[in-house]
Structures are given as structure tokens and as C-alpha cells.
Amino acid sequence: MSKMTNVNSSLAYEILLYLNNFYLGMFFVCEVAIGILKAINVSYPENALLTETGIFSALCLVEAFRIFLGQRGNLSSKKVPVFFSVLLTIPSAVGVCYFLIYQTYIIRLEYIWCAVMLMFHALEMTFAILFIFTVCKNQQYD
Template sequence: MTKVTNVNSSLAYEILLYLNSFYLGMFFVCEVAMGILKAINVSYPENALWTEAGIFSALCLVEVVRIFLGRRGNLASKKVPVFFSVMLTIPSAIGVCYFLIYQTYILRLEYIWCAVMLMFHALELAFAILFIVTVCKHQQYE
């Protein structure tokens, strides 16, 4: 019975990571386009645009590493890369929350993109923890 739970959580986690890898690409392209649009049409306070660009670059880098570690650990059934992927979810979610709440100028479309990204984070976190718990269990052979 433990084996079935492990397979289901692993499969769901892999599907979420796979979908999030595509969503991250779309999120990146759309945020860059919206950033360029806002930089042209809106006047930013001094260095605010560069600060937000730096935070966005760091967010994308952390997210790529998080997805890579999660997929690598999940496919190899190793808990350490998945654990680090779970730990990287925290700064990634904080970065998305920054763009959702504290960004200088926020467009309605960005609310939707960031909310979907946070939904991916929450689901991946739940299935990653379930995966780690099932991998760490001692299996009894009869």
C-alpha cells in the first residue's frame, strides 16, 4: 500500500513541476513585456525600476533552480534535492508576493499571474512534502 502512495505523490509532483516549468516561461515573458510597457508609460521613482528588475531576475533564477532540483530528486526518488527544492519555495513565494503586493505599479493581469504562481507553489509544496514522507518511510519486506 505504501508503494501506491509513493507513486501517486511522485506522479502528481512531477506533473506539477512539468506544468510549472512551462508556466514559468510564460510568466517570465509576460512580466518582462509588462515591465517594458510600464517603464515606457509610467514614471518610476529613482532606482525603483532597477530594484524590481533585480528582484525579478533573482526570482526567476531561484525558480529555475527550484524546479530543476525538484524534478531531479523526484525522478531519482531522492529526498535531498526535493528537500532543497522545498526550501527554495520559501524565497520564491516571497518574491512572487512582492510582485503581487509591494511592487511600485501593479496591473490587474499581474495579480492573476502571481496568484496562479502561488497556487503552483502551494500544490507543489504539499506534494513535495508528501513525496519526502513516503520516501523516508522504512519499507518492510515480507
């Protein structure tokens, strides 16, 4: 039964990472388009636009690296890259929360995008922890 749990958590985790990979691309393109639209039509306080651009760039880099580590660790059944992927979920979720709550101007559509991204983070973290626990279990051979 242990092998079945490992396969199920691994498969679910891989599917979530695969979907999040596509969602990150869509999130990036849509946020850049909305950011350009807001920069043209709304006046930002001094350095706010530059700060938000920097935070967004860092968020996308951390998220892409987090997904890469998760996929690499999951496919090779190694817990260390998955563990670092779980750790990188924290700064990634903080960045998404920044865009959800503290951004200078927030459009309603961005609430939905950020909420879906946070849902991916929660589900991936859950299945990654299950994966780590199943990989860390001592294998008993009869």
C-alpha cells in the same frame, strides 16, 4: 499500499513541476513585456525600476533552480534535492508576493499571474512533502 502512495505523490508532483516549468516561461515573458511597457509609459521613482528588475531576475533564477531540483529529486526518488526544492519555495513565494503586493505599479493581470504562481507553490509544496514522507518511510520487506 505504501508503494501506491509513493507513486501517486511522485506522479502528481512531477506533473505540477512540469506544468510550472512552462508557466514560469510564460510568466517570465509576460512580466518582461509588461515591465517594458510600464518603463516606457510610467515614471518610476529613483532606482525603483532597477530594484524590481533585480528582484525579478533573482526570482526567475531561484524558481528555475527550484523546479530543476524538484524534478531531479523526484525522478531519482531522492529526498535531499526535493527537500532543497521545498526550502527554495520560501524565497520564491516571497518574491512572487513582492510582485503581488509591494511592486511600484501593479496591473490587474499581474495579480492573476502571481496568484496562479502561488497556487503552484502551494500544491508543489504539499506534494513534495508527501513525496519526502513516503520516500523516508522505512521499507519493510516480507
